Amino acid sequence: MENFDDNIENEYRSRFEDFEEMPDDLLWNNIEARIAPEKERPLVIWWNSLGRTIGIAASLLIGLFIGAYFLLKTDNGAQLSSIPDNPKIVKQQKLVSGSKADENKPATAEQSLNKQLTLDKGKEIANKLAIDNKAKVPGLLGMSTFAQKSFKKPLETQEKNNEVLIAAVSEATRSLALNEVYVLNGKQTNLVSAEKHLKAPELVAREIAMEVEERSRRLIMPPTEIFVNVTPTLSYYMFSPNKGDHLFVSDFSNSSQRLGFGAQLGFIYPLARKFDLRTGLSYFTRKSNINFDVTDDSKKNVVVIDNNSIQINPGSSAMSESKNWQYIELQSDVLYSIKHMQAVSVGFKVGMQTSSMNSPLVQARIGYRLSRPVADRWALWLEPAVSISLSSQNSVENLFMYRTTGFGLNLGVSLLK
């Protein structure tokens, strides 16, 4: 027997050690097609999944809310000063500028001095406005005419003249300010008509100038924080085999190639006392390698063991699927400040692939951010986070679907306001 064993081994070894057999020529075409690099295509968004649609709609909605919030905030500021008939304001203004009620009260030396300074300044501004408005702002022509008339009118008392002058200056300056708001805001603002100028709030010119400046500052809402971060992420998958009449997919394994990396740039805006809105754009890349078995009932292998017995094997085969994931992701979440430099983040990410191989990825995420100041306006932070996929991905051959759960550690640096 030993002799037989040795000889059969030698015979087979010598014959098959360098055994060659030519494959079918068509095989190369198949291999070539499979190894051809993926063609980069423009961003493609498929709208065929309810989950994805909801995700995208939610991001748009949040964007609209944010836009509306800032827009309304700005409008309120502009309208507050553009309502001339507001009795409260008029009353307050009268108290400030010295109305008839003030005549009964003896003015102190300080009040008189302030009034005189205001009047001097007011005259200068009124003259300047009268010239400028004639040349530049035709809409304010009536105003300047009124101011001129007011100046030409014989003065009954010095006090009354002063009042009128202040009112004219205030009205003209305010109209100019509103005009600026109109230009910046792009909206029709209720400009004060010339007939109603006396009812307008008569703010001191300096205060008005400051208000104009403040208002234009409010139009561009600066973020409280600009950040960049990198995120190593471990991805795990939950599989759902697609059912077929003859096919059974099982024994999923994805133990290799779990690690992916993302890089993000974003901003943080204040929402409320303890709430901030964080939004950022990131690039994420990873690979996946999923092994699985496919059992095909329609194919069976029959092995003849000897003359009396055969072995029937189900037509099963081990398969694997590898993918390159490259996403541009939009992340939006709300930060709730637990205590100083620590916050919980809850939000979502919508990832759009840079090729059409993979479908868009919608993920919900939660994290805990720990920050540490490192310089005057700089802070380092890290944030462990978990993201759960709300949308599912299909395998290349549509044999199964899977969802991703990611465990990431965000490492970031922020420039603080």
Place this chain on the structure above:
Amino acid sequence: MQFNTDSELLDGCLRRDSKAQAALYHKYKGRFFGICRRYTQSKEEAEDIFQDAFVKVFSNLKELRSADQLSAWIRRVVVNVCIDYYHKRITFVDIAEVPEMAPADWQSDSVIARMNNQELLSLVNELPDGARMVFNLFVIDGYGHQEIARMLGISEGTSKSQLFFAKKLLKKKLQTIGVTID
């Protein structure tokens, strides 16, 4: 561009040069399809495995450190793909089911020598999956039982018994086709 050496082939393939990929394939296709044929039951299965193996080769070439090892590395990839293909479905037939045969001496050199490769190959192809794997790995590819046990996820004892079983079946098949082993 001509690819005369494995180094040039490797460089070209790493650049994803389609001509280099085609040249590499055509240079080694016969040798490695031969390996696939040994490990599989049919030509169709061999073709499937062969395609998967070459896709894997081209996808993972960057892991190869030296062009000197190109052929050996591809061989290892092909063998591994063959093993993976059958790994989940391998059934190790209980050797107690095979009737014990009397010891025999090798006296049929001339008869075996007259058999062509395809005839001998078909005998191996007909072996059960487990026995065929172990026979190929041990007898032809030169792996030890310890290594085979690790590769197939079985014990060393199972590897040895499967080899014994494979040779027994081969002997029986040879007798069936008229080769006399005394």
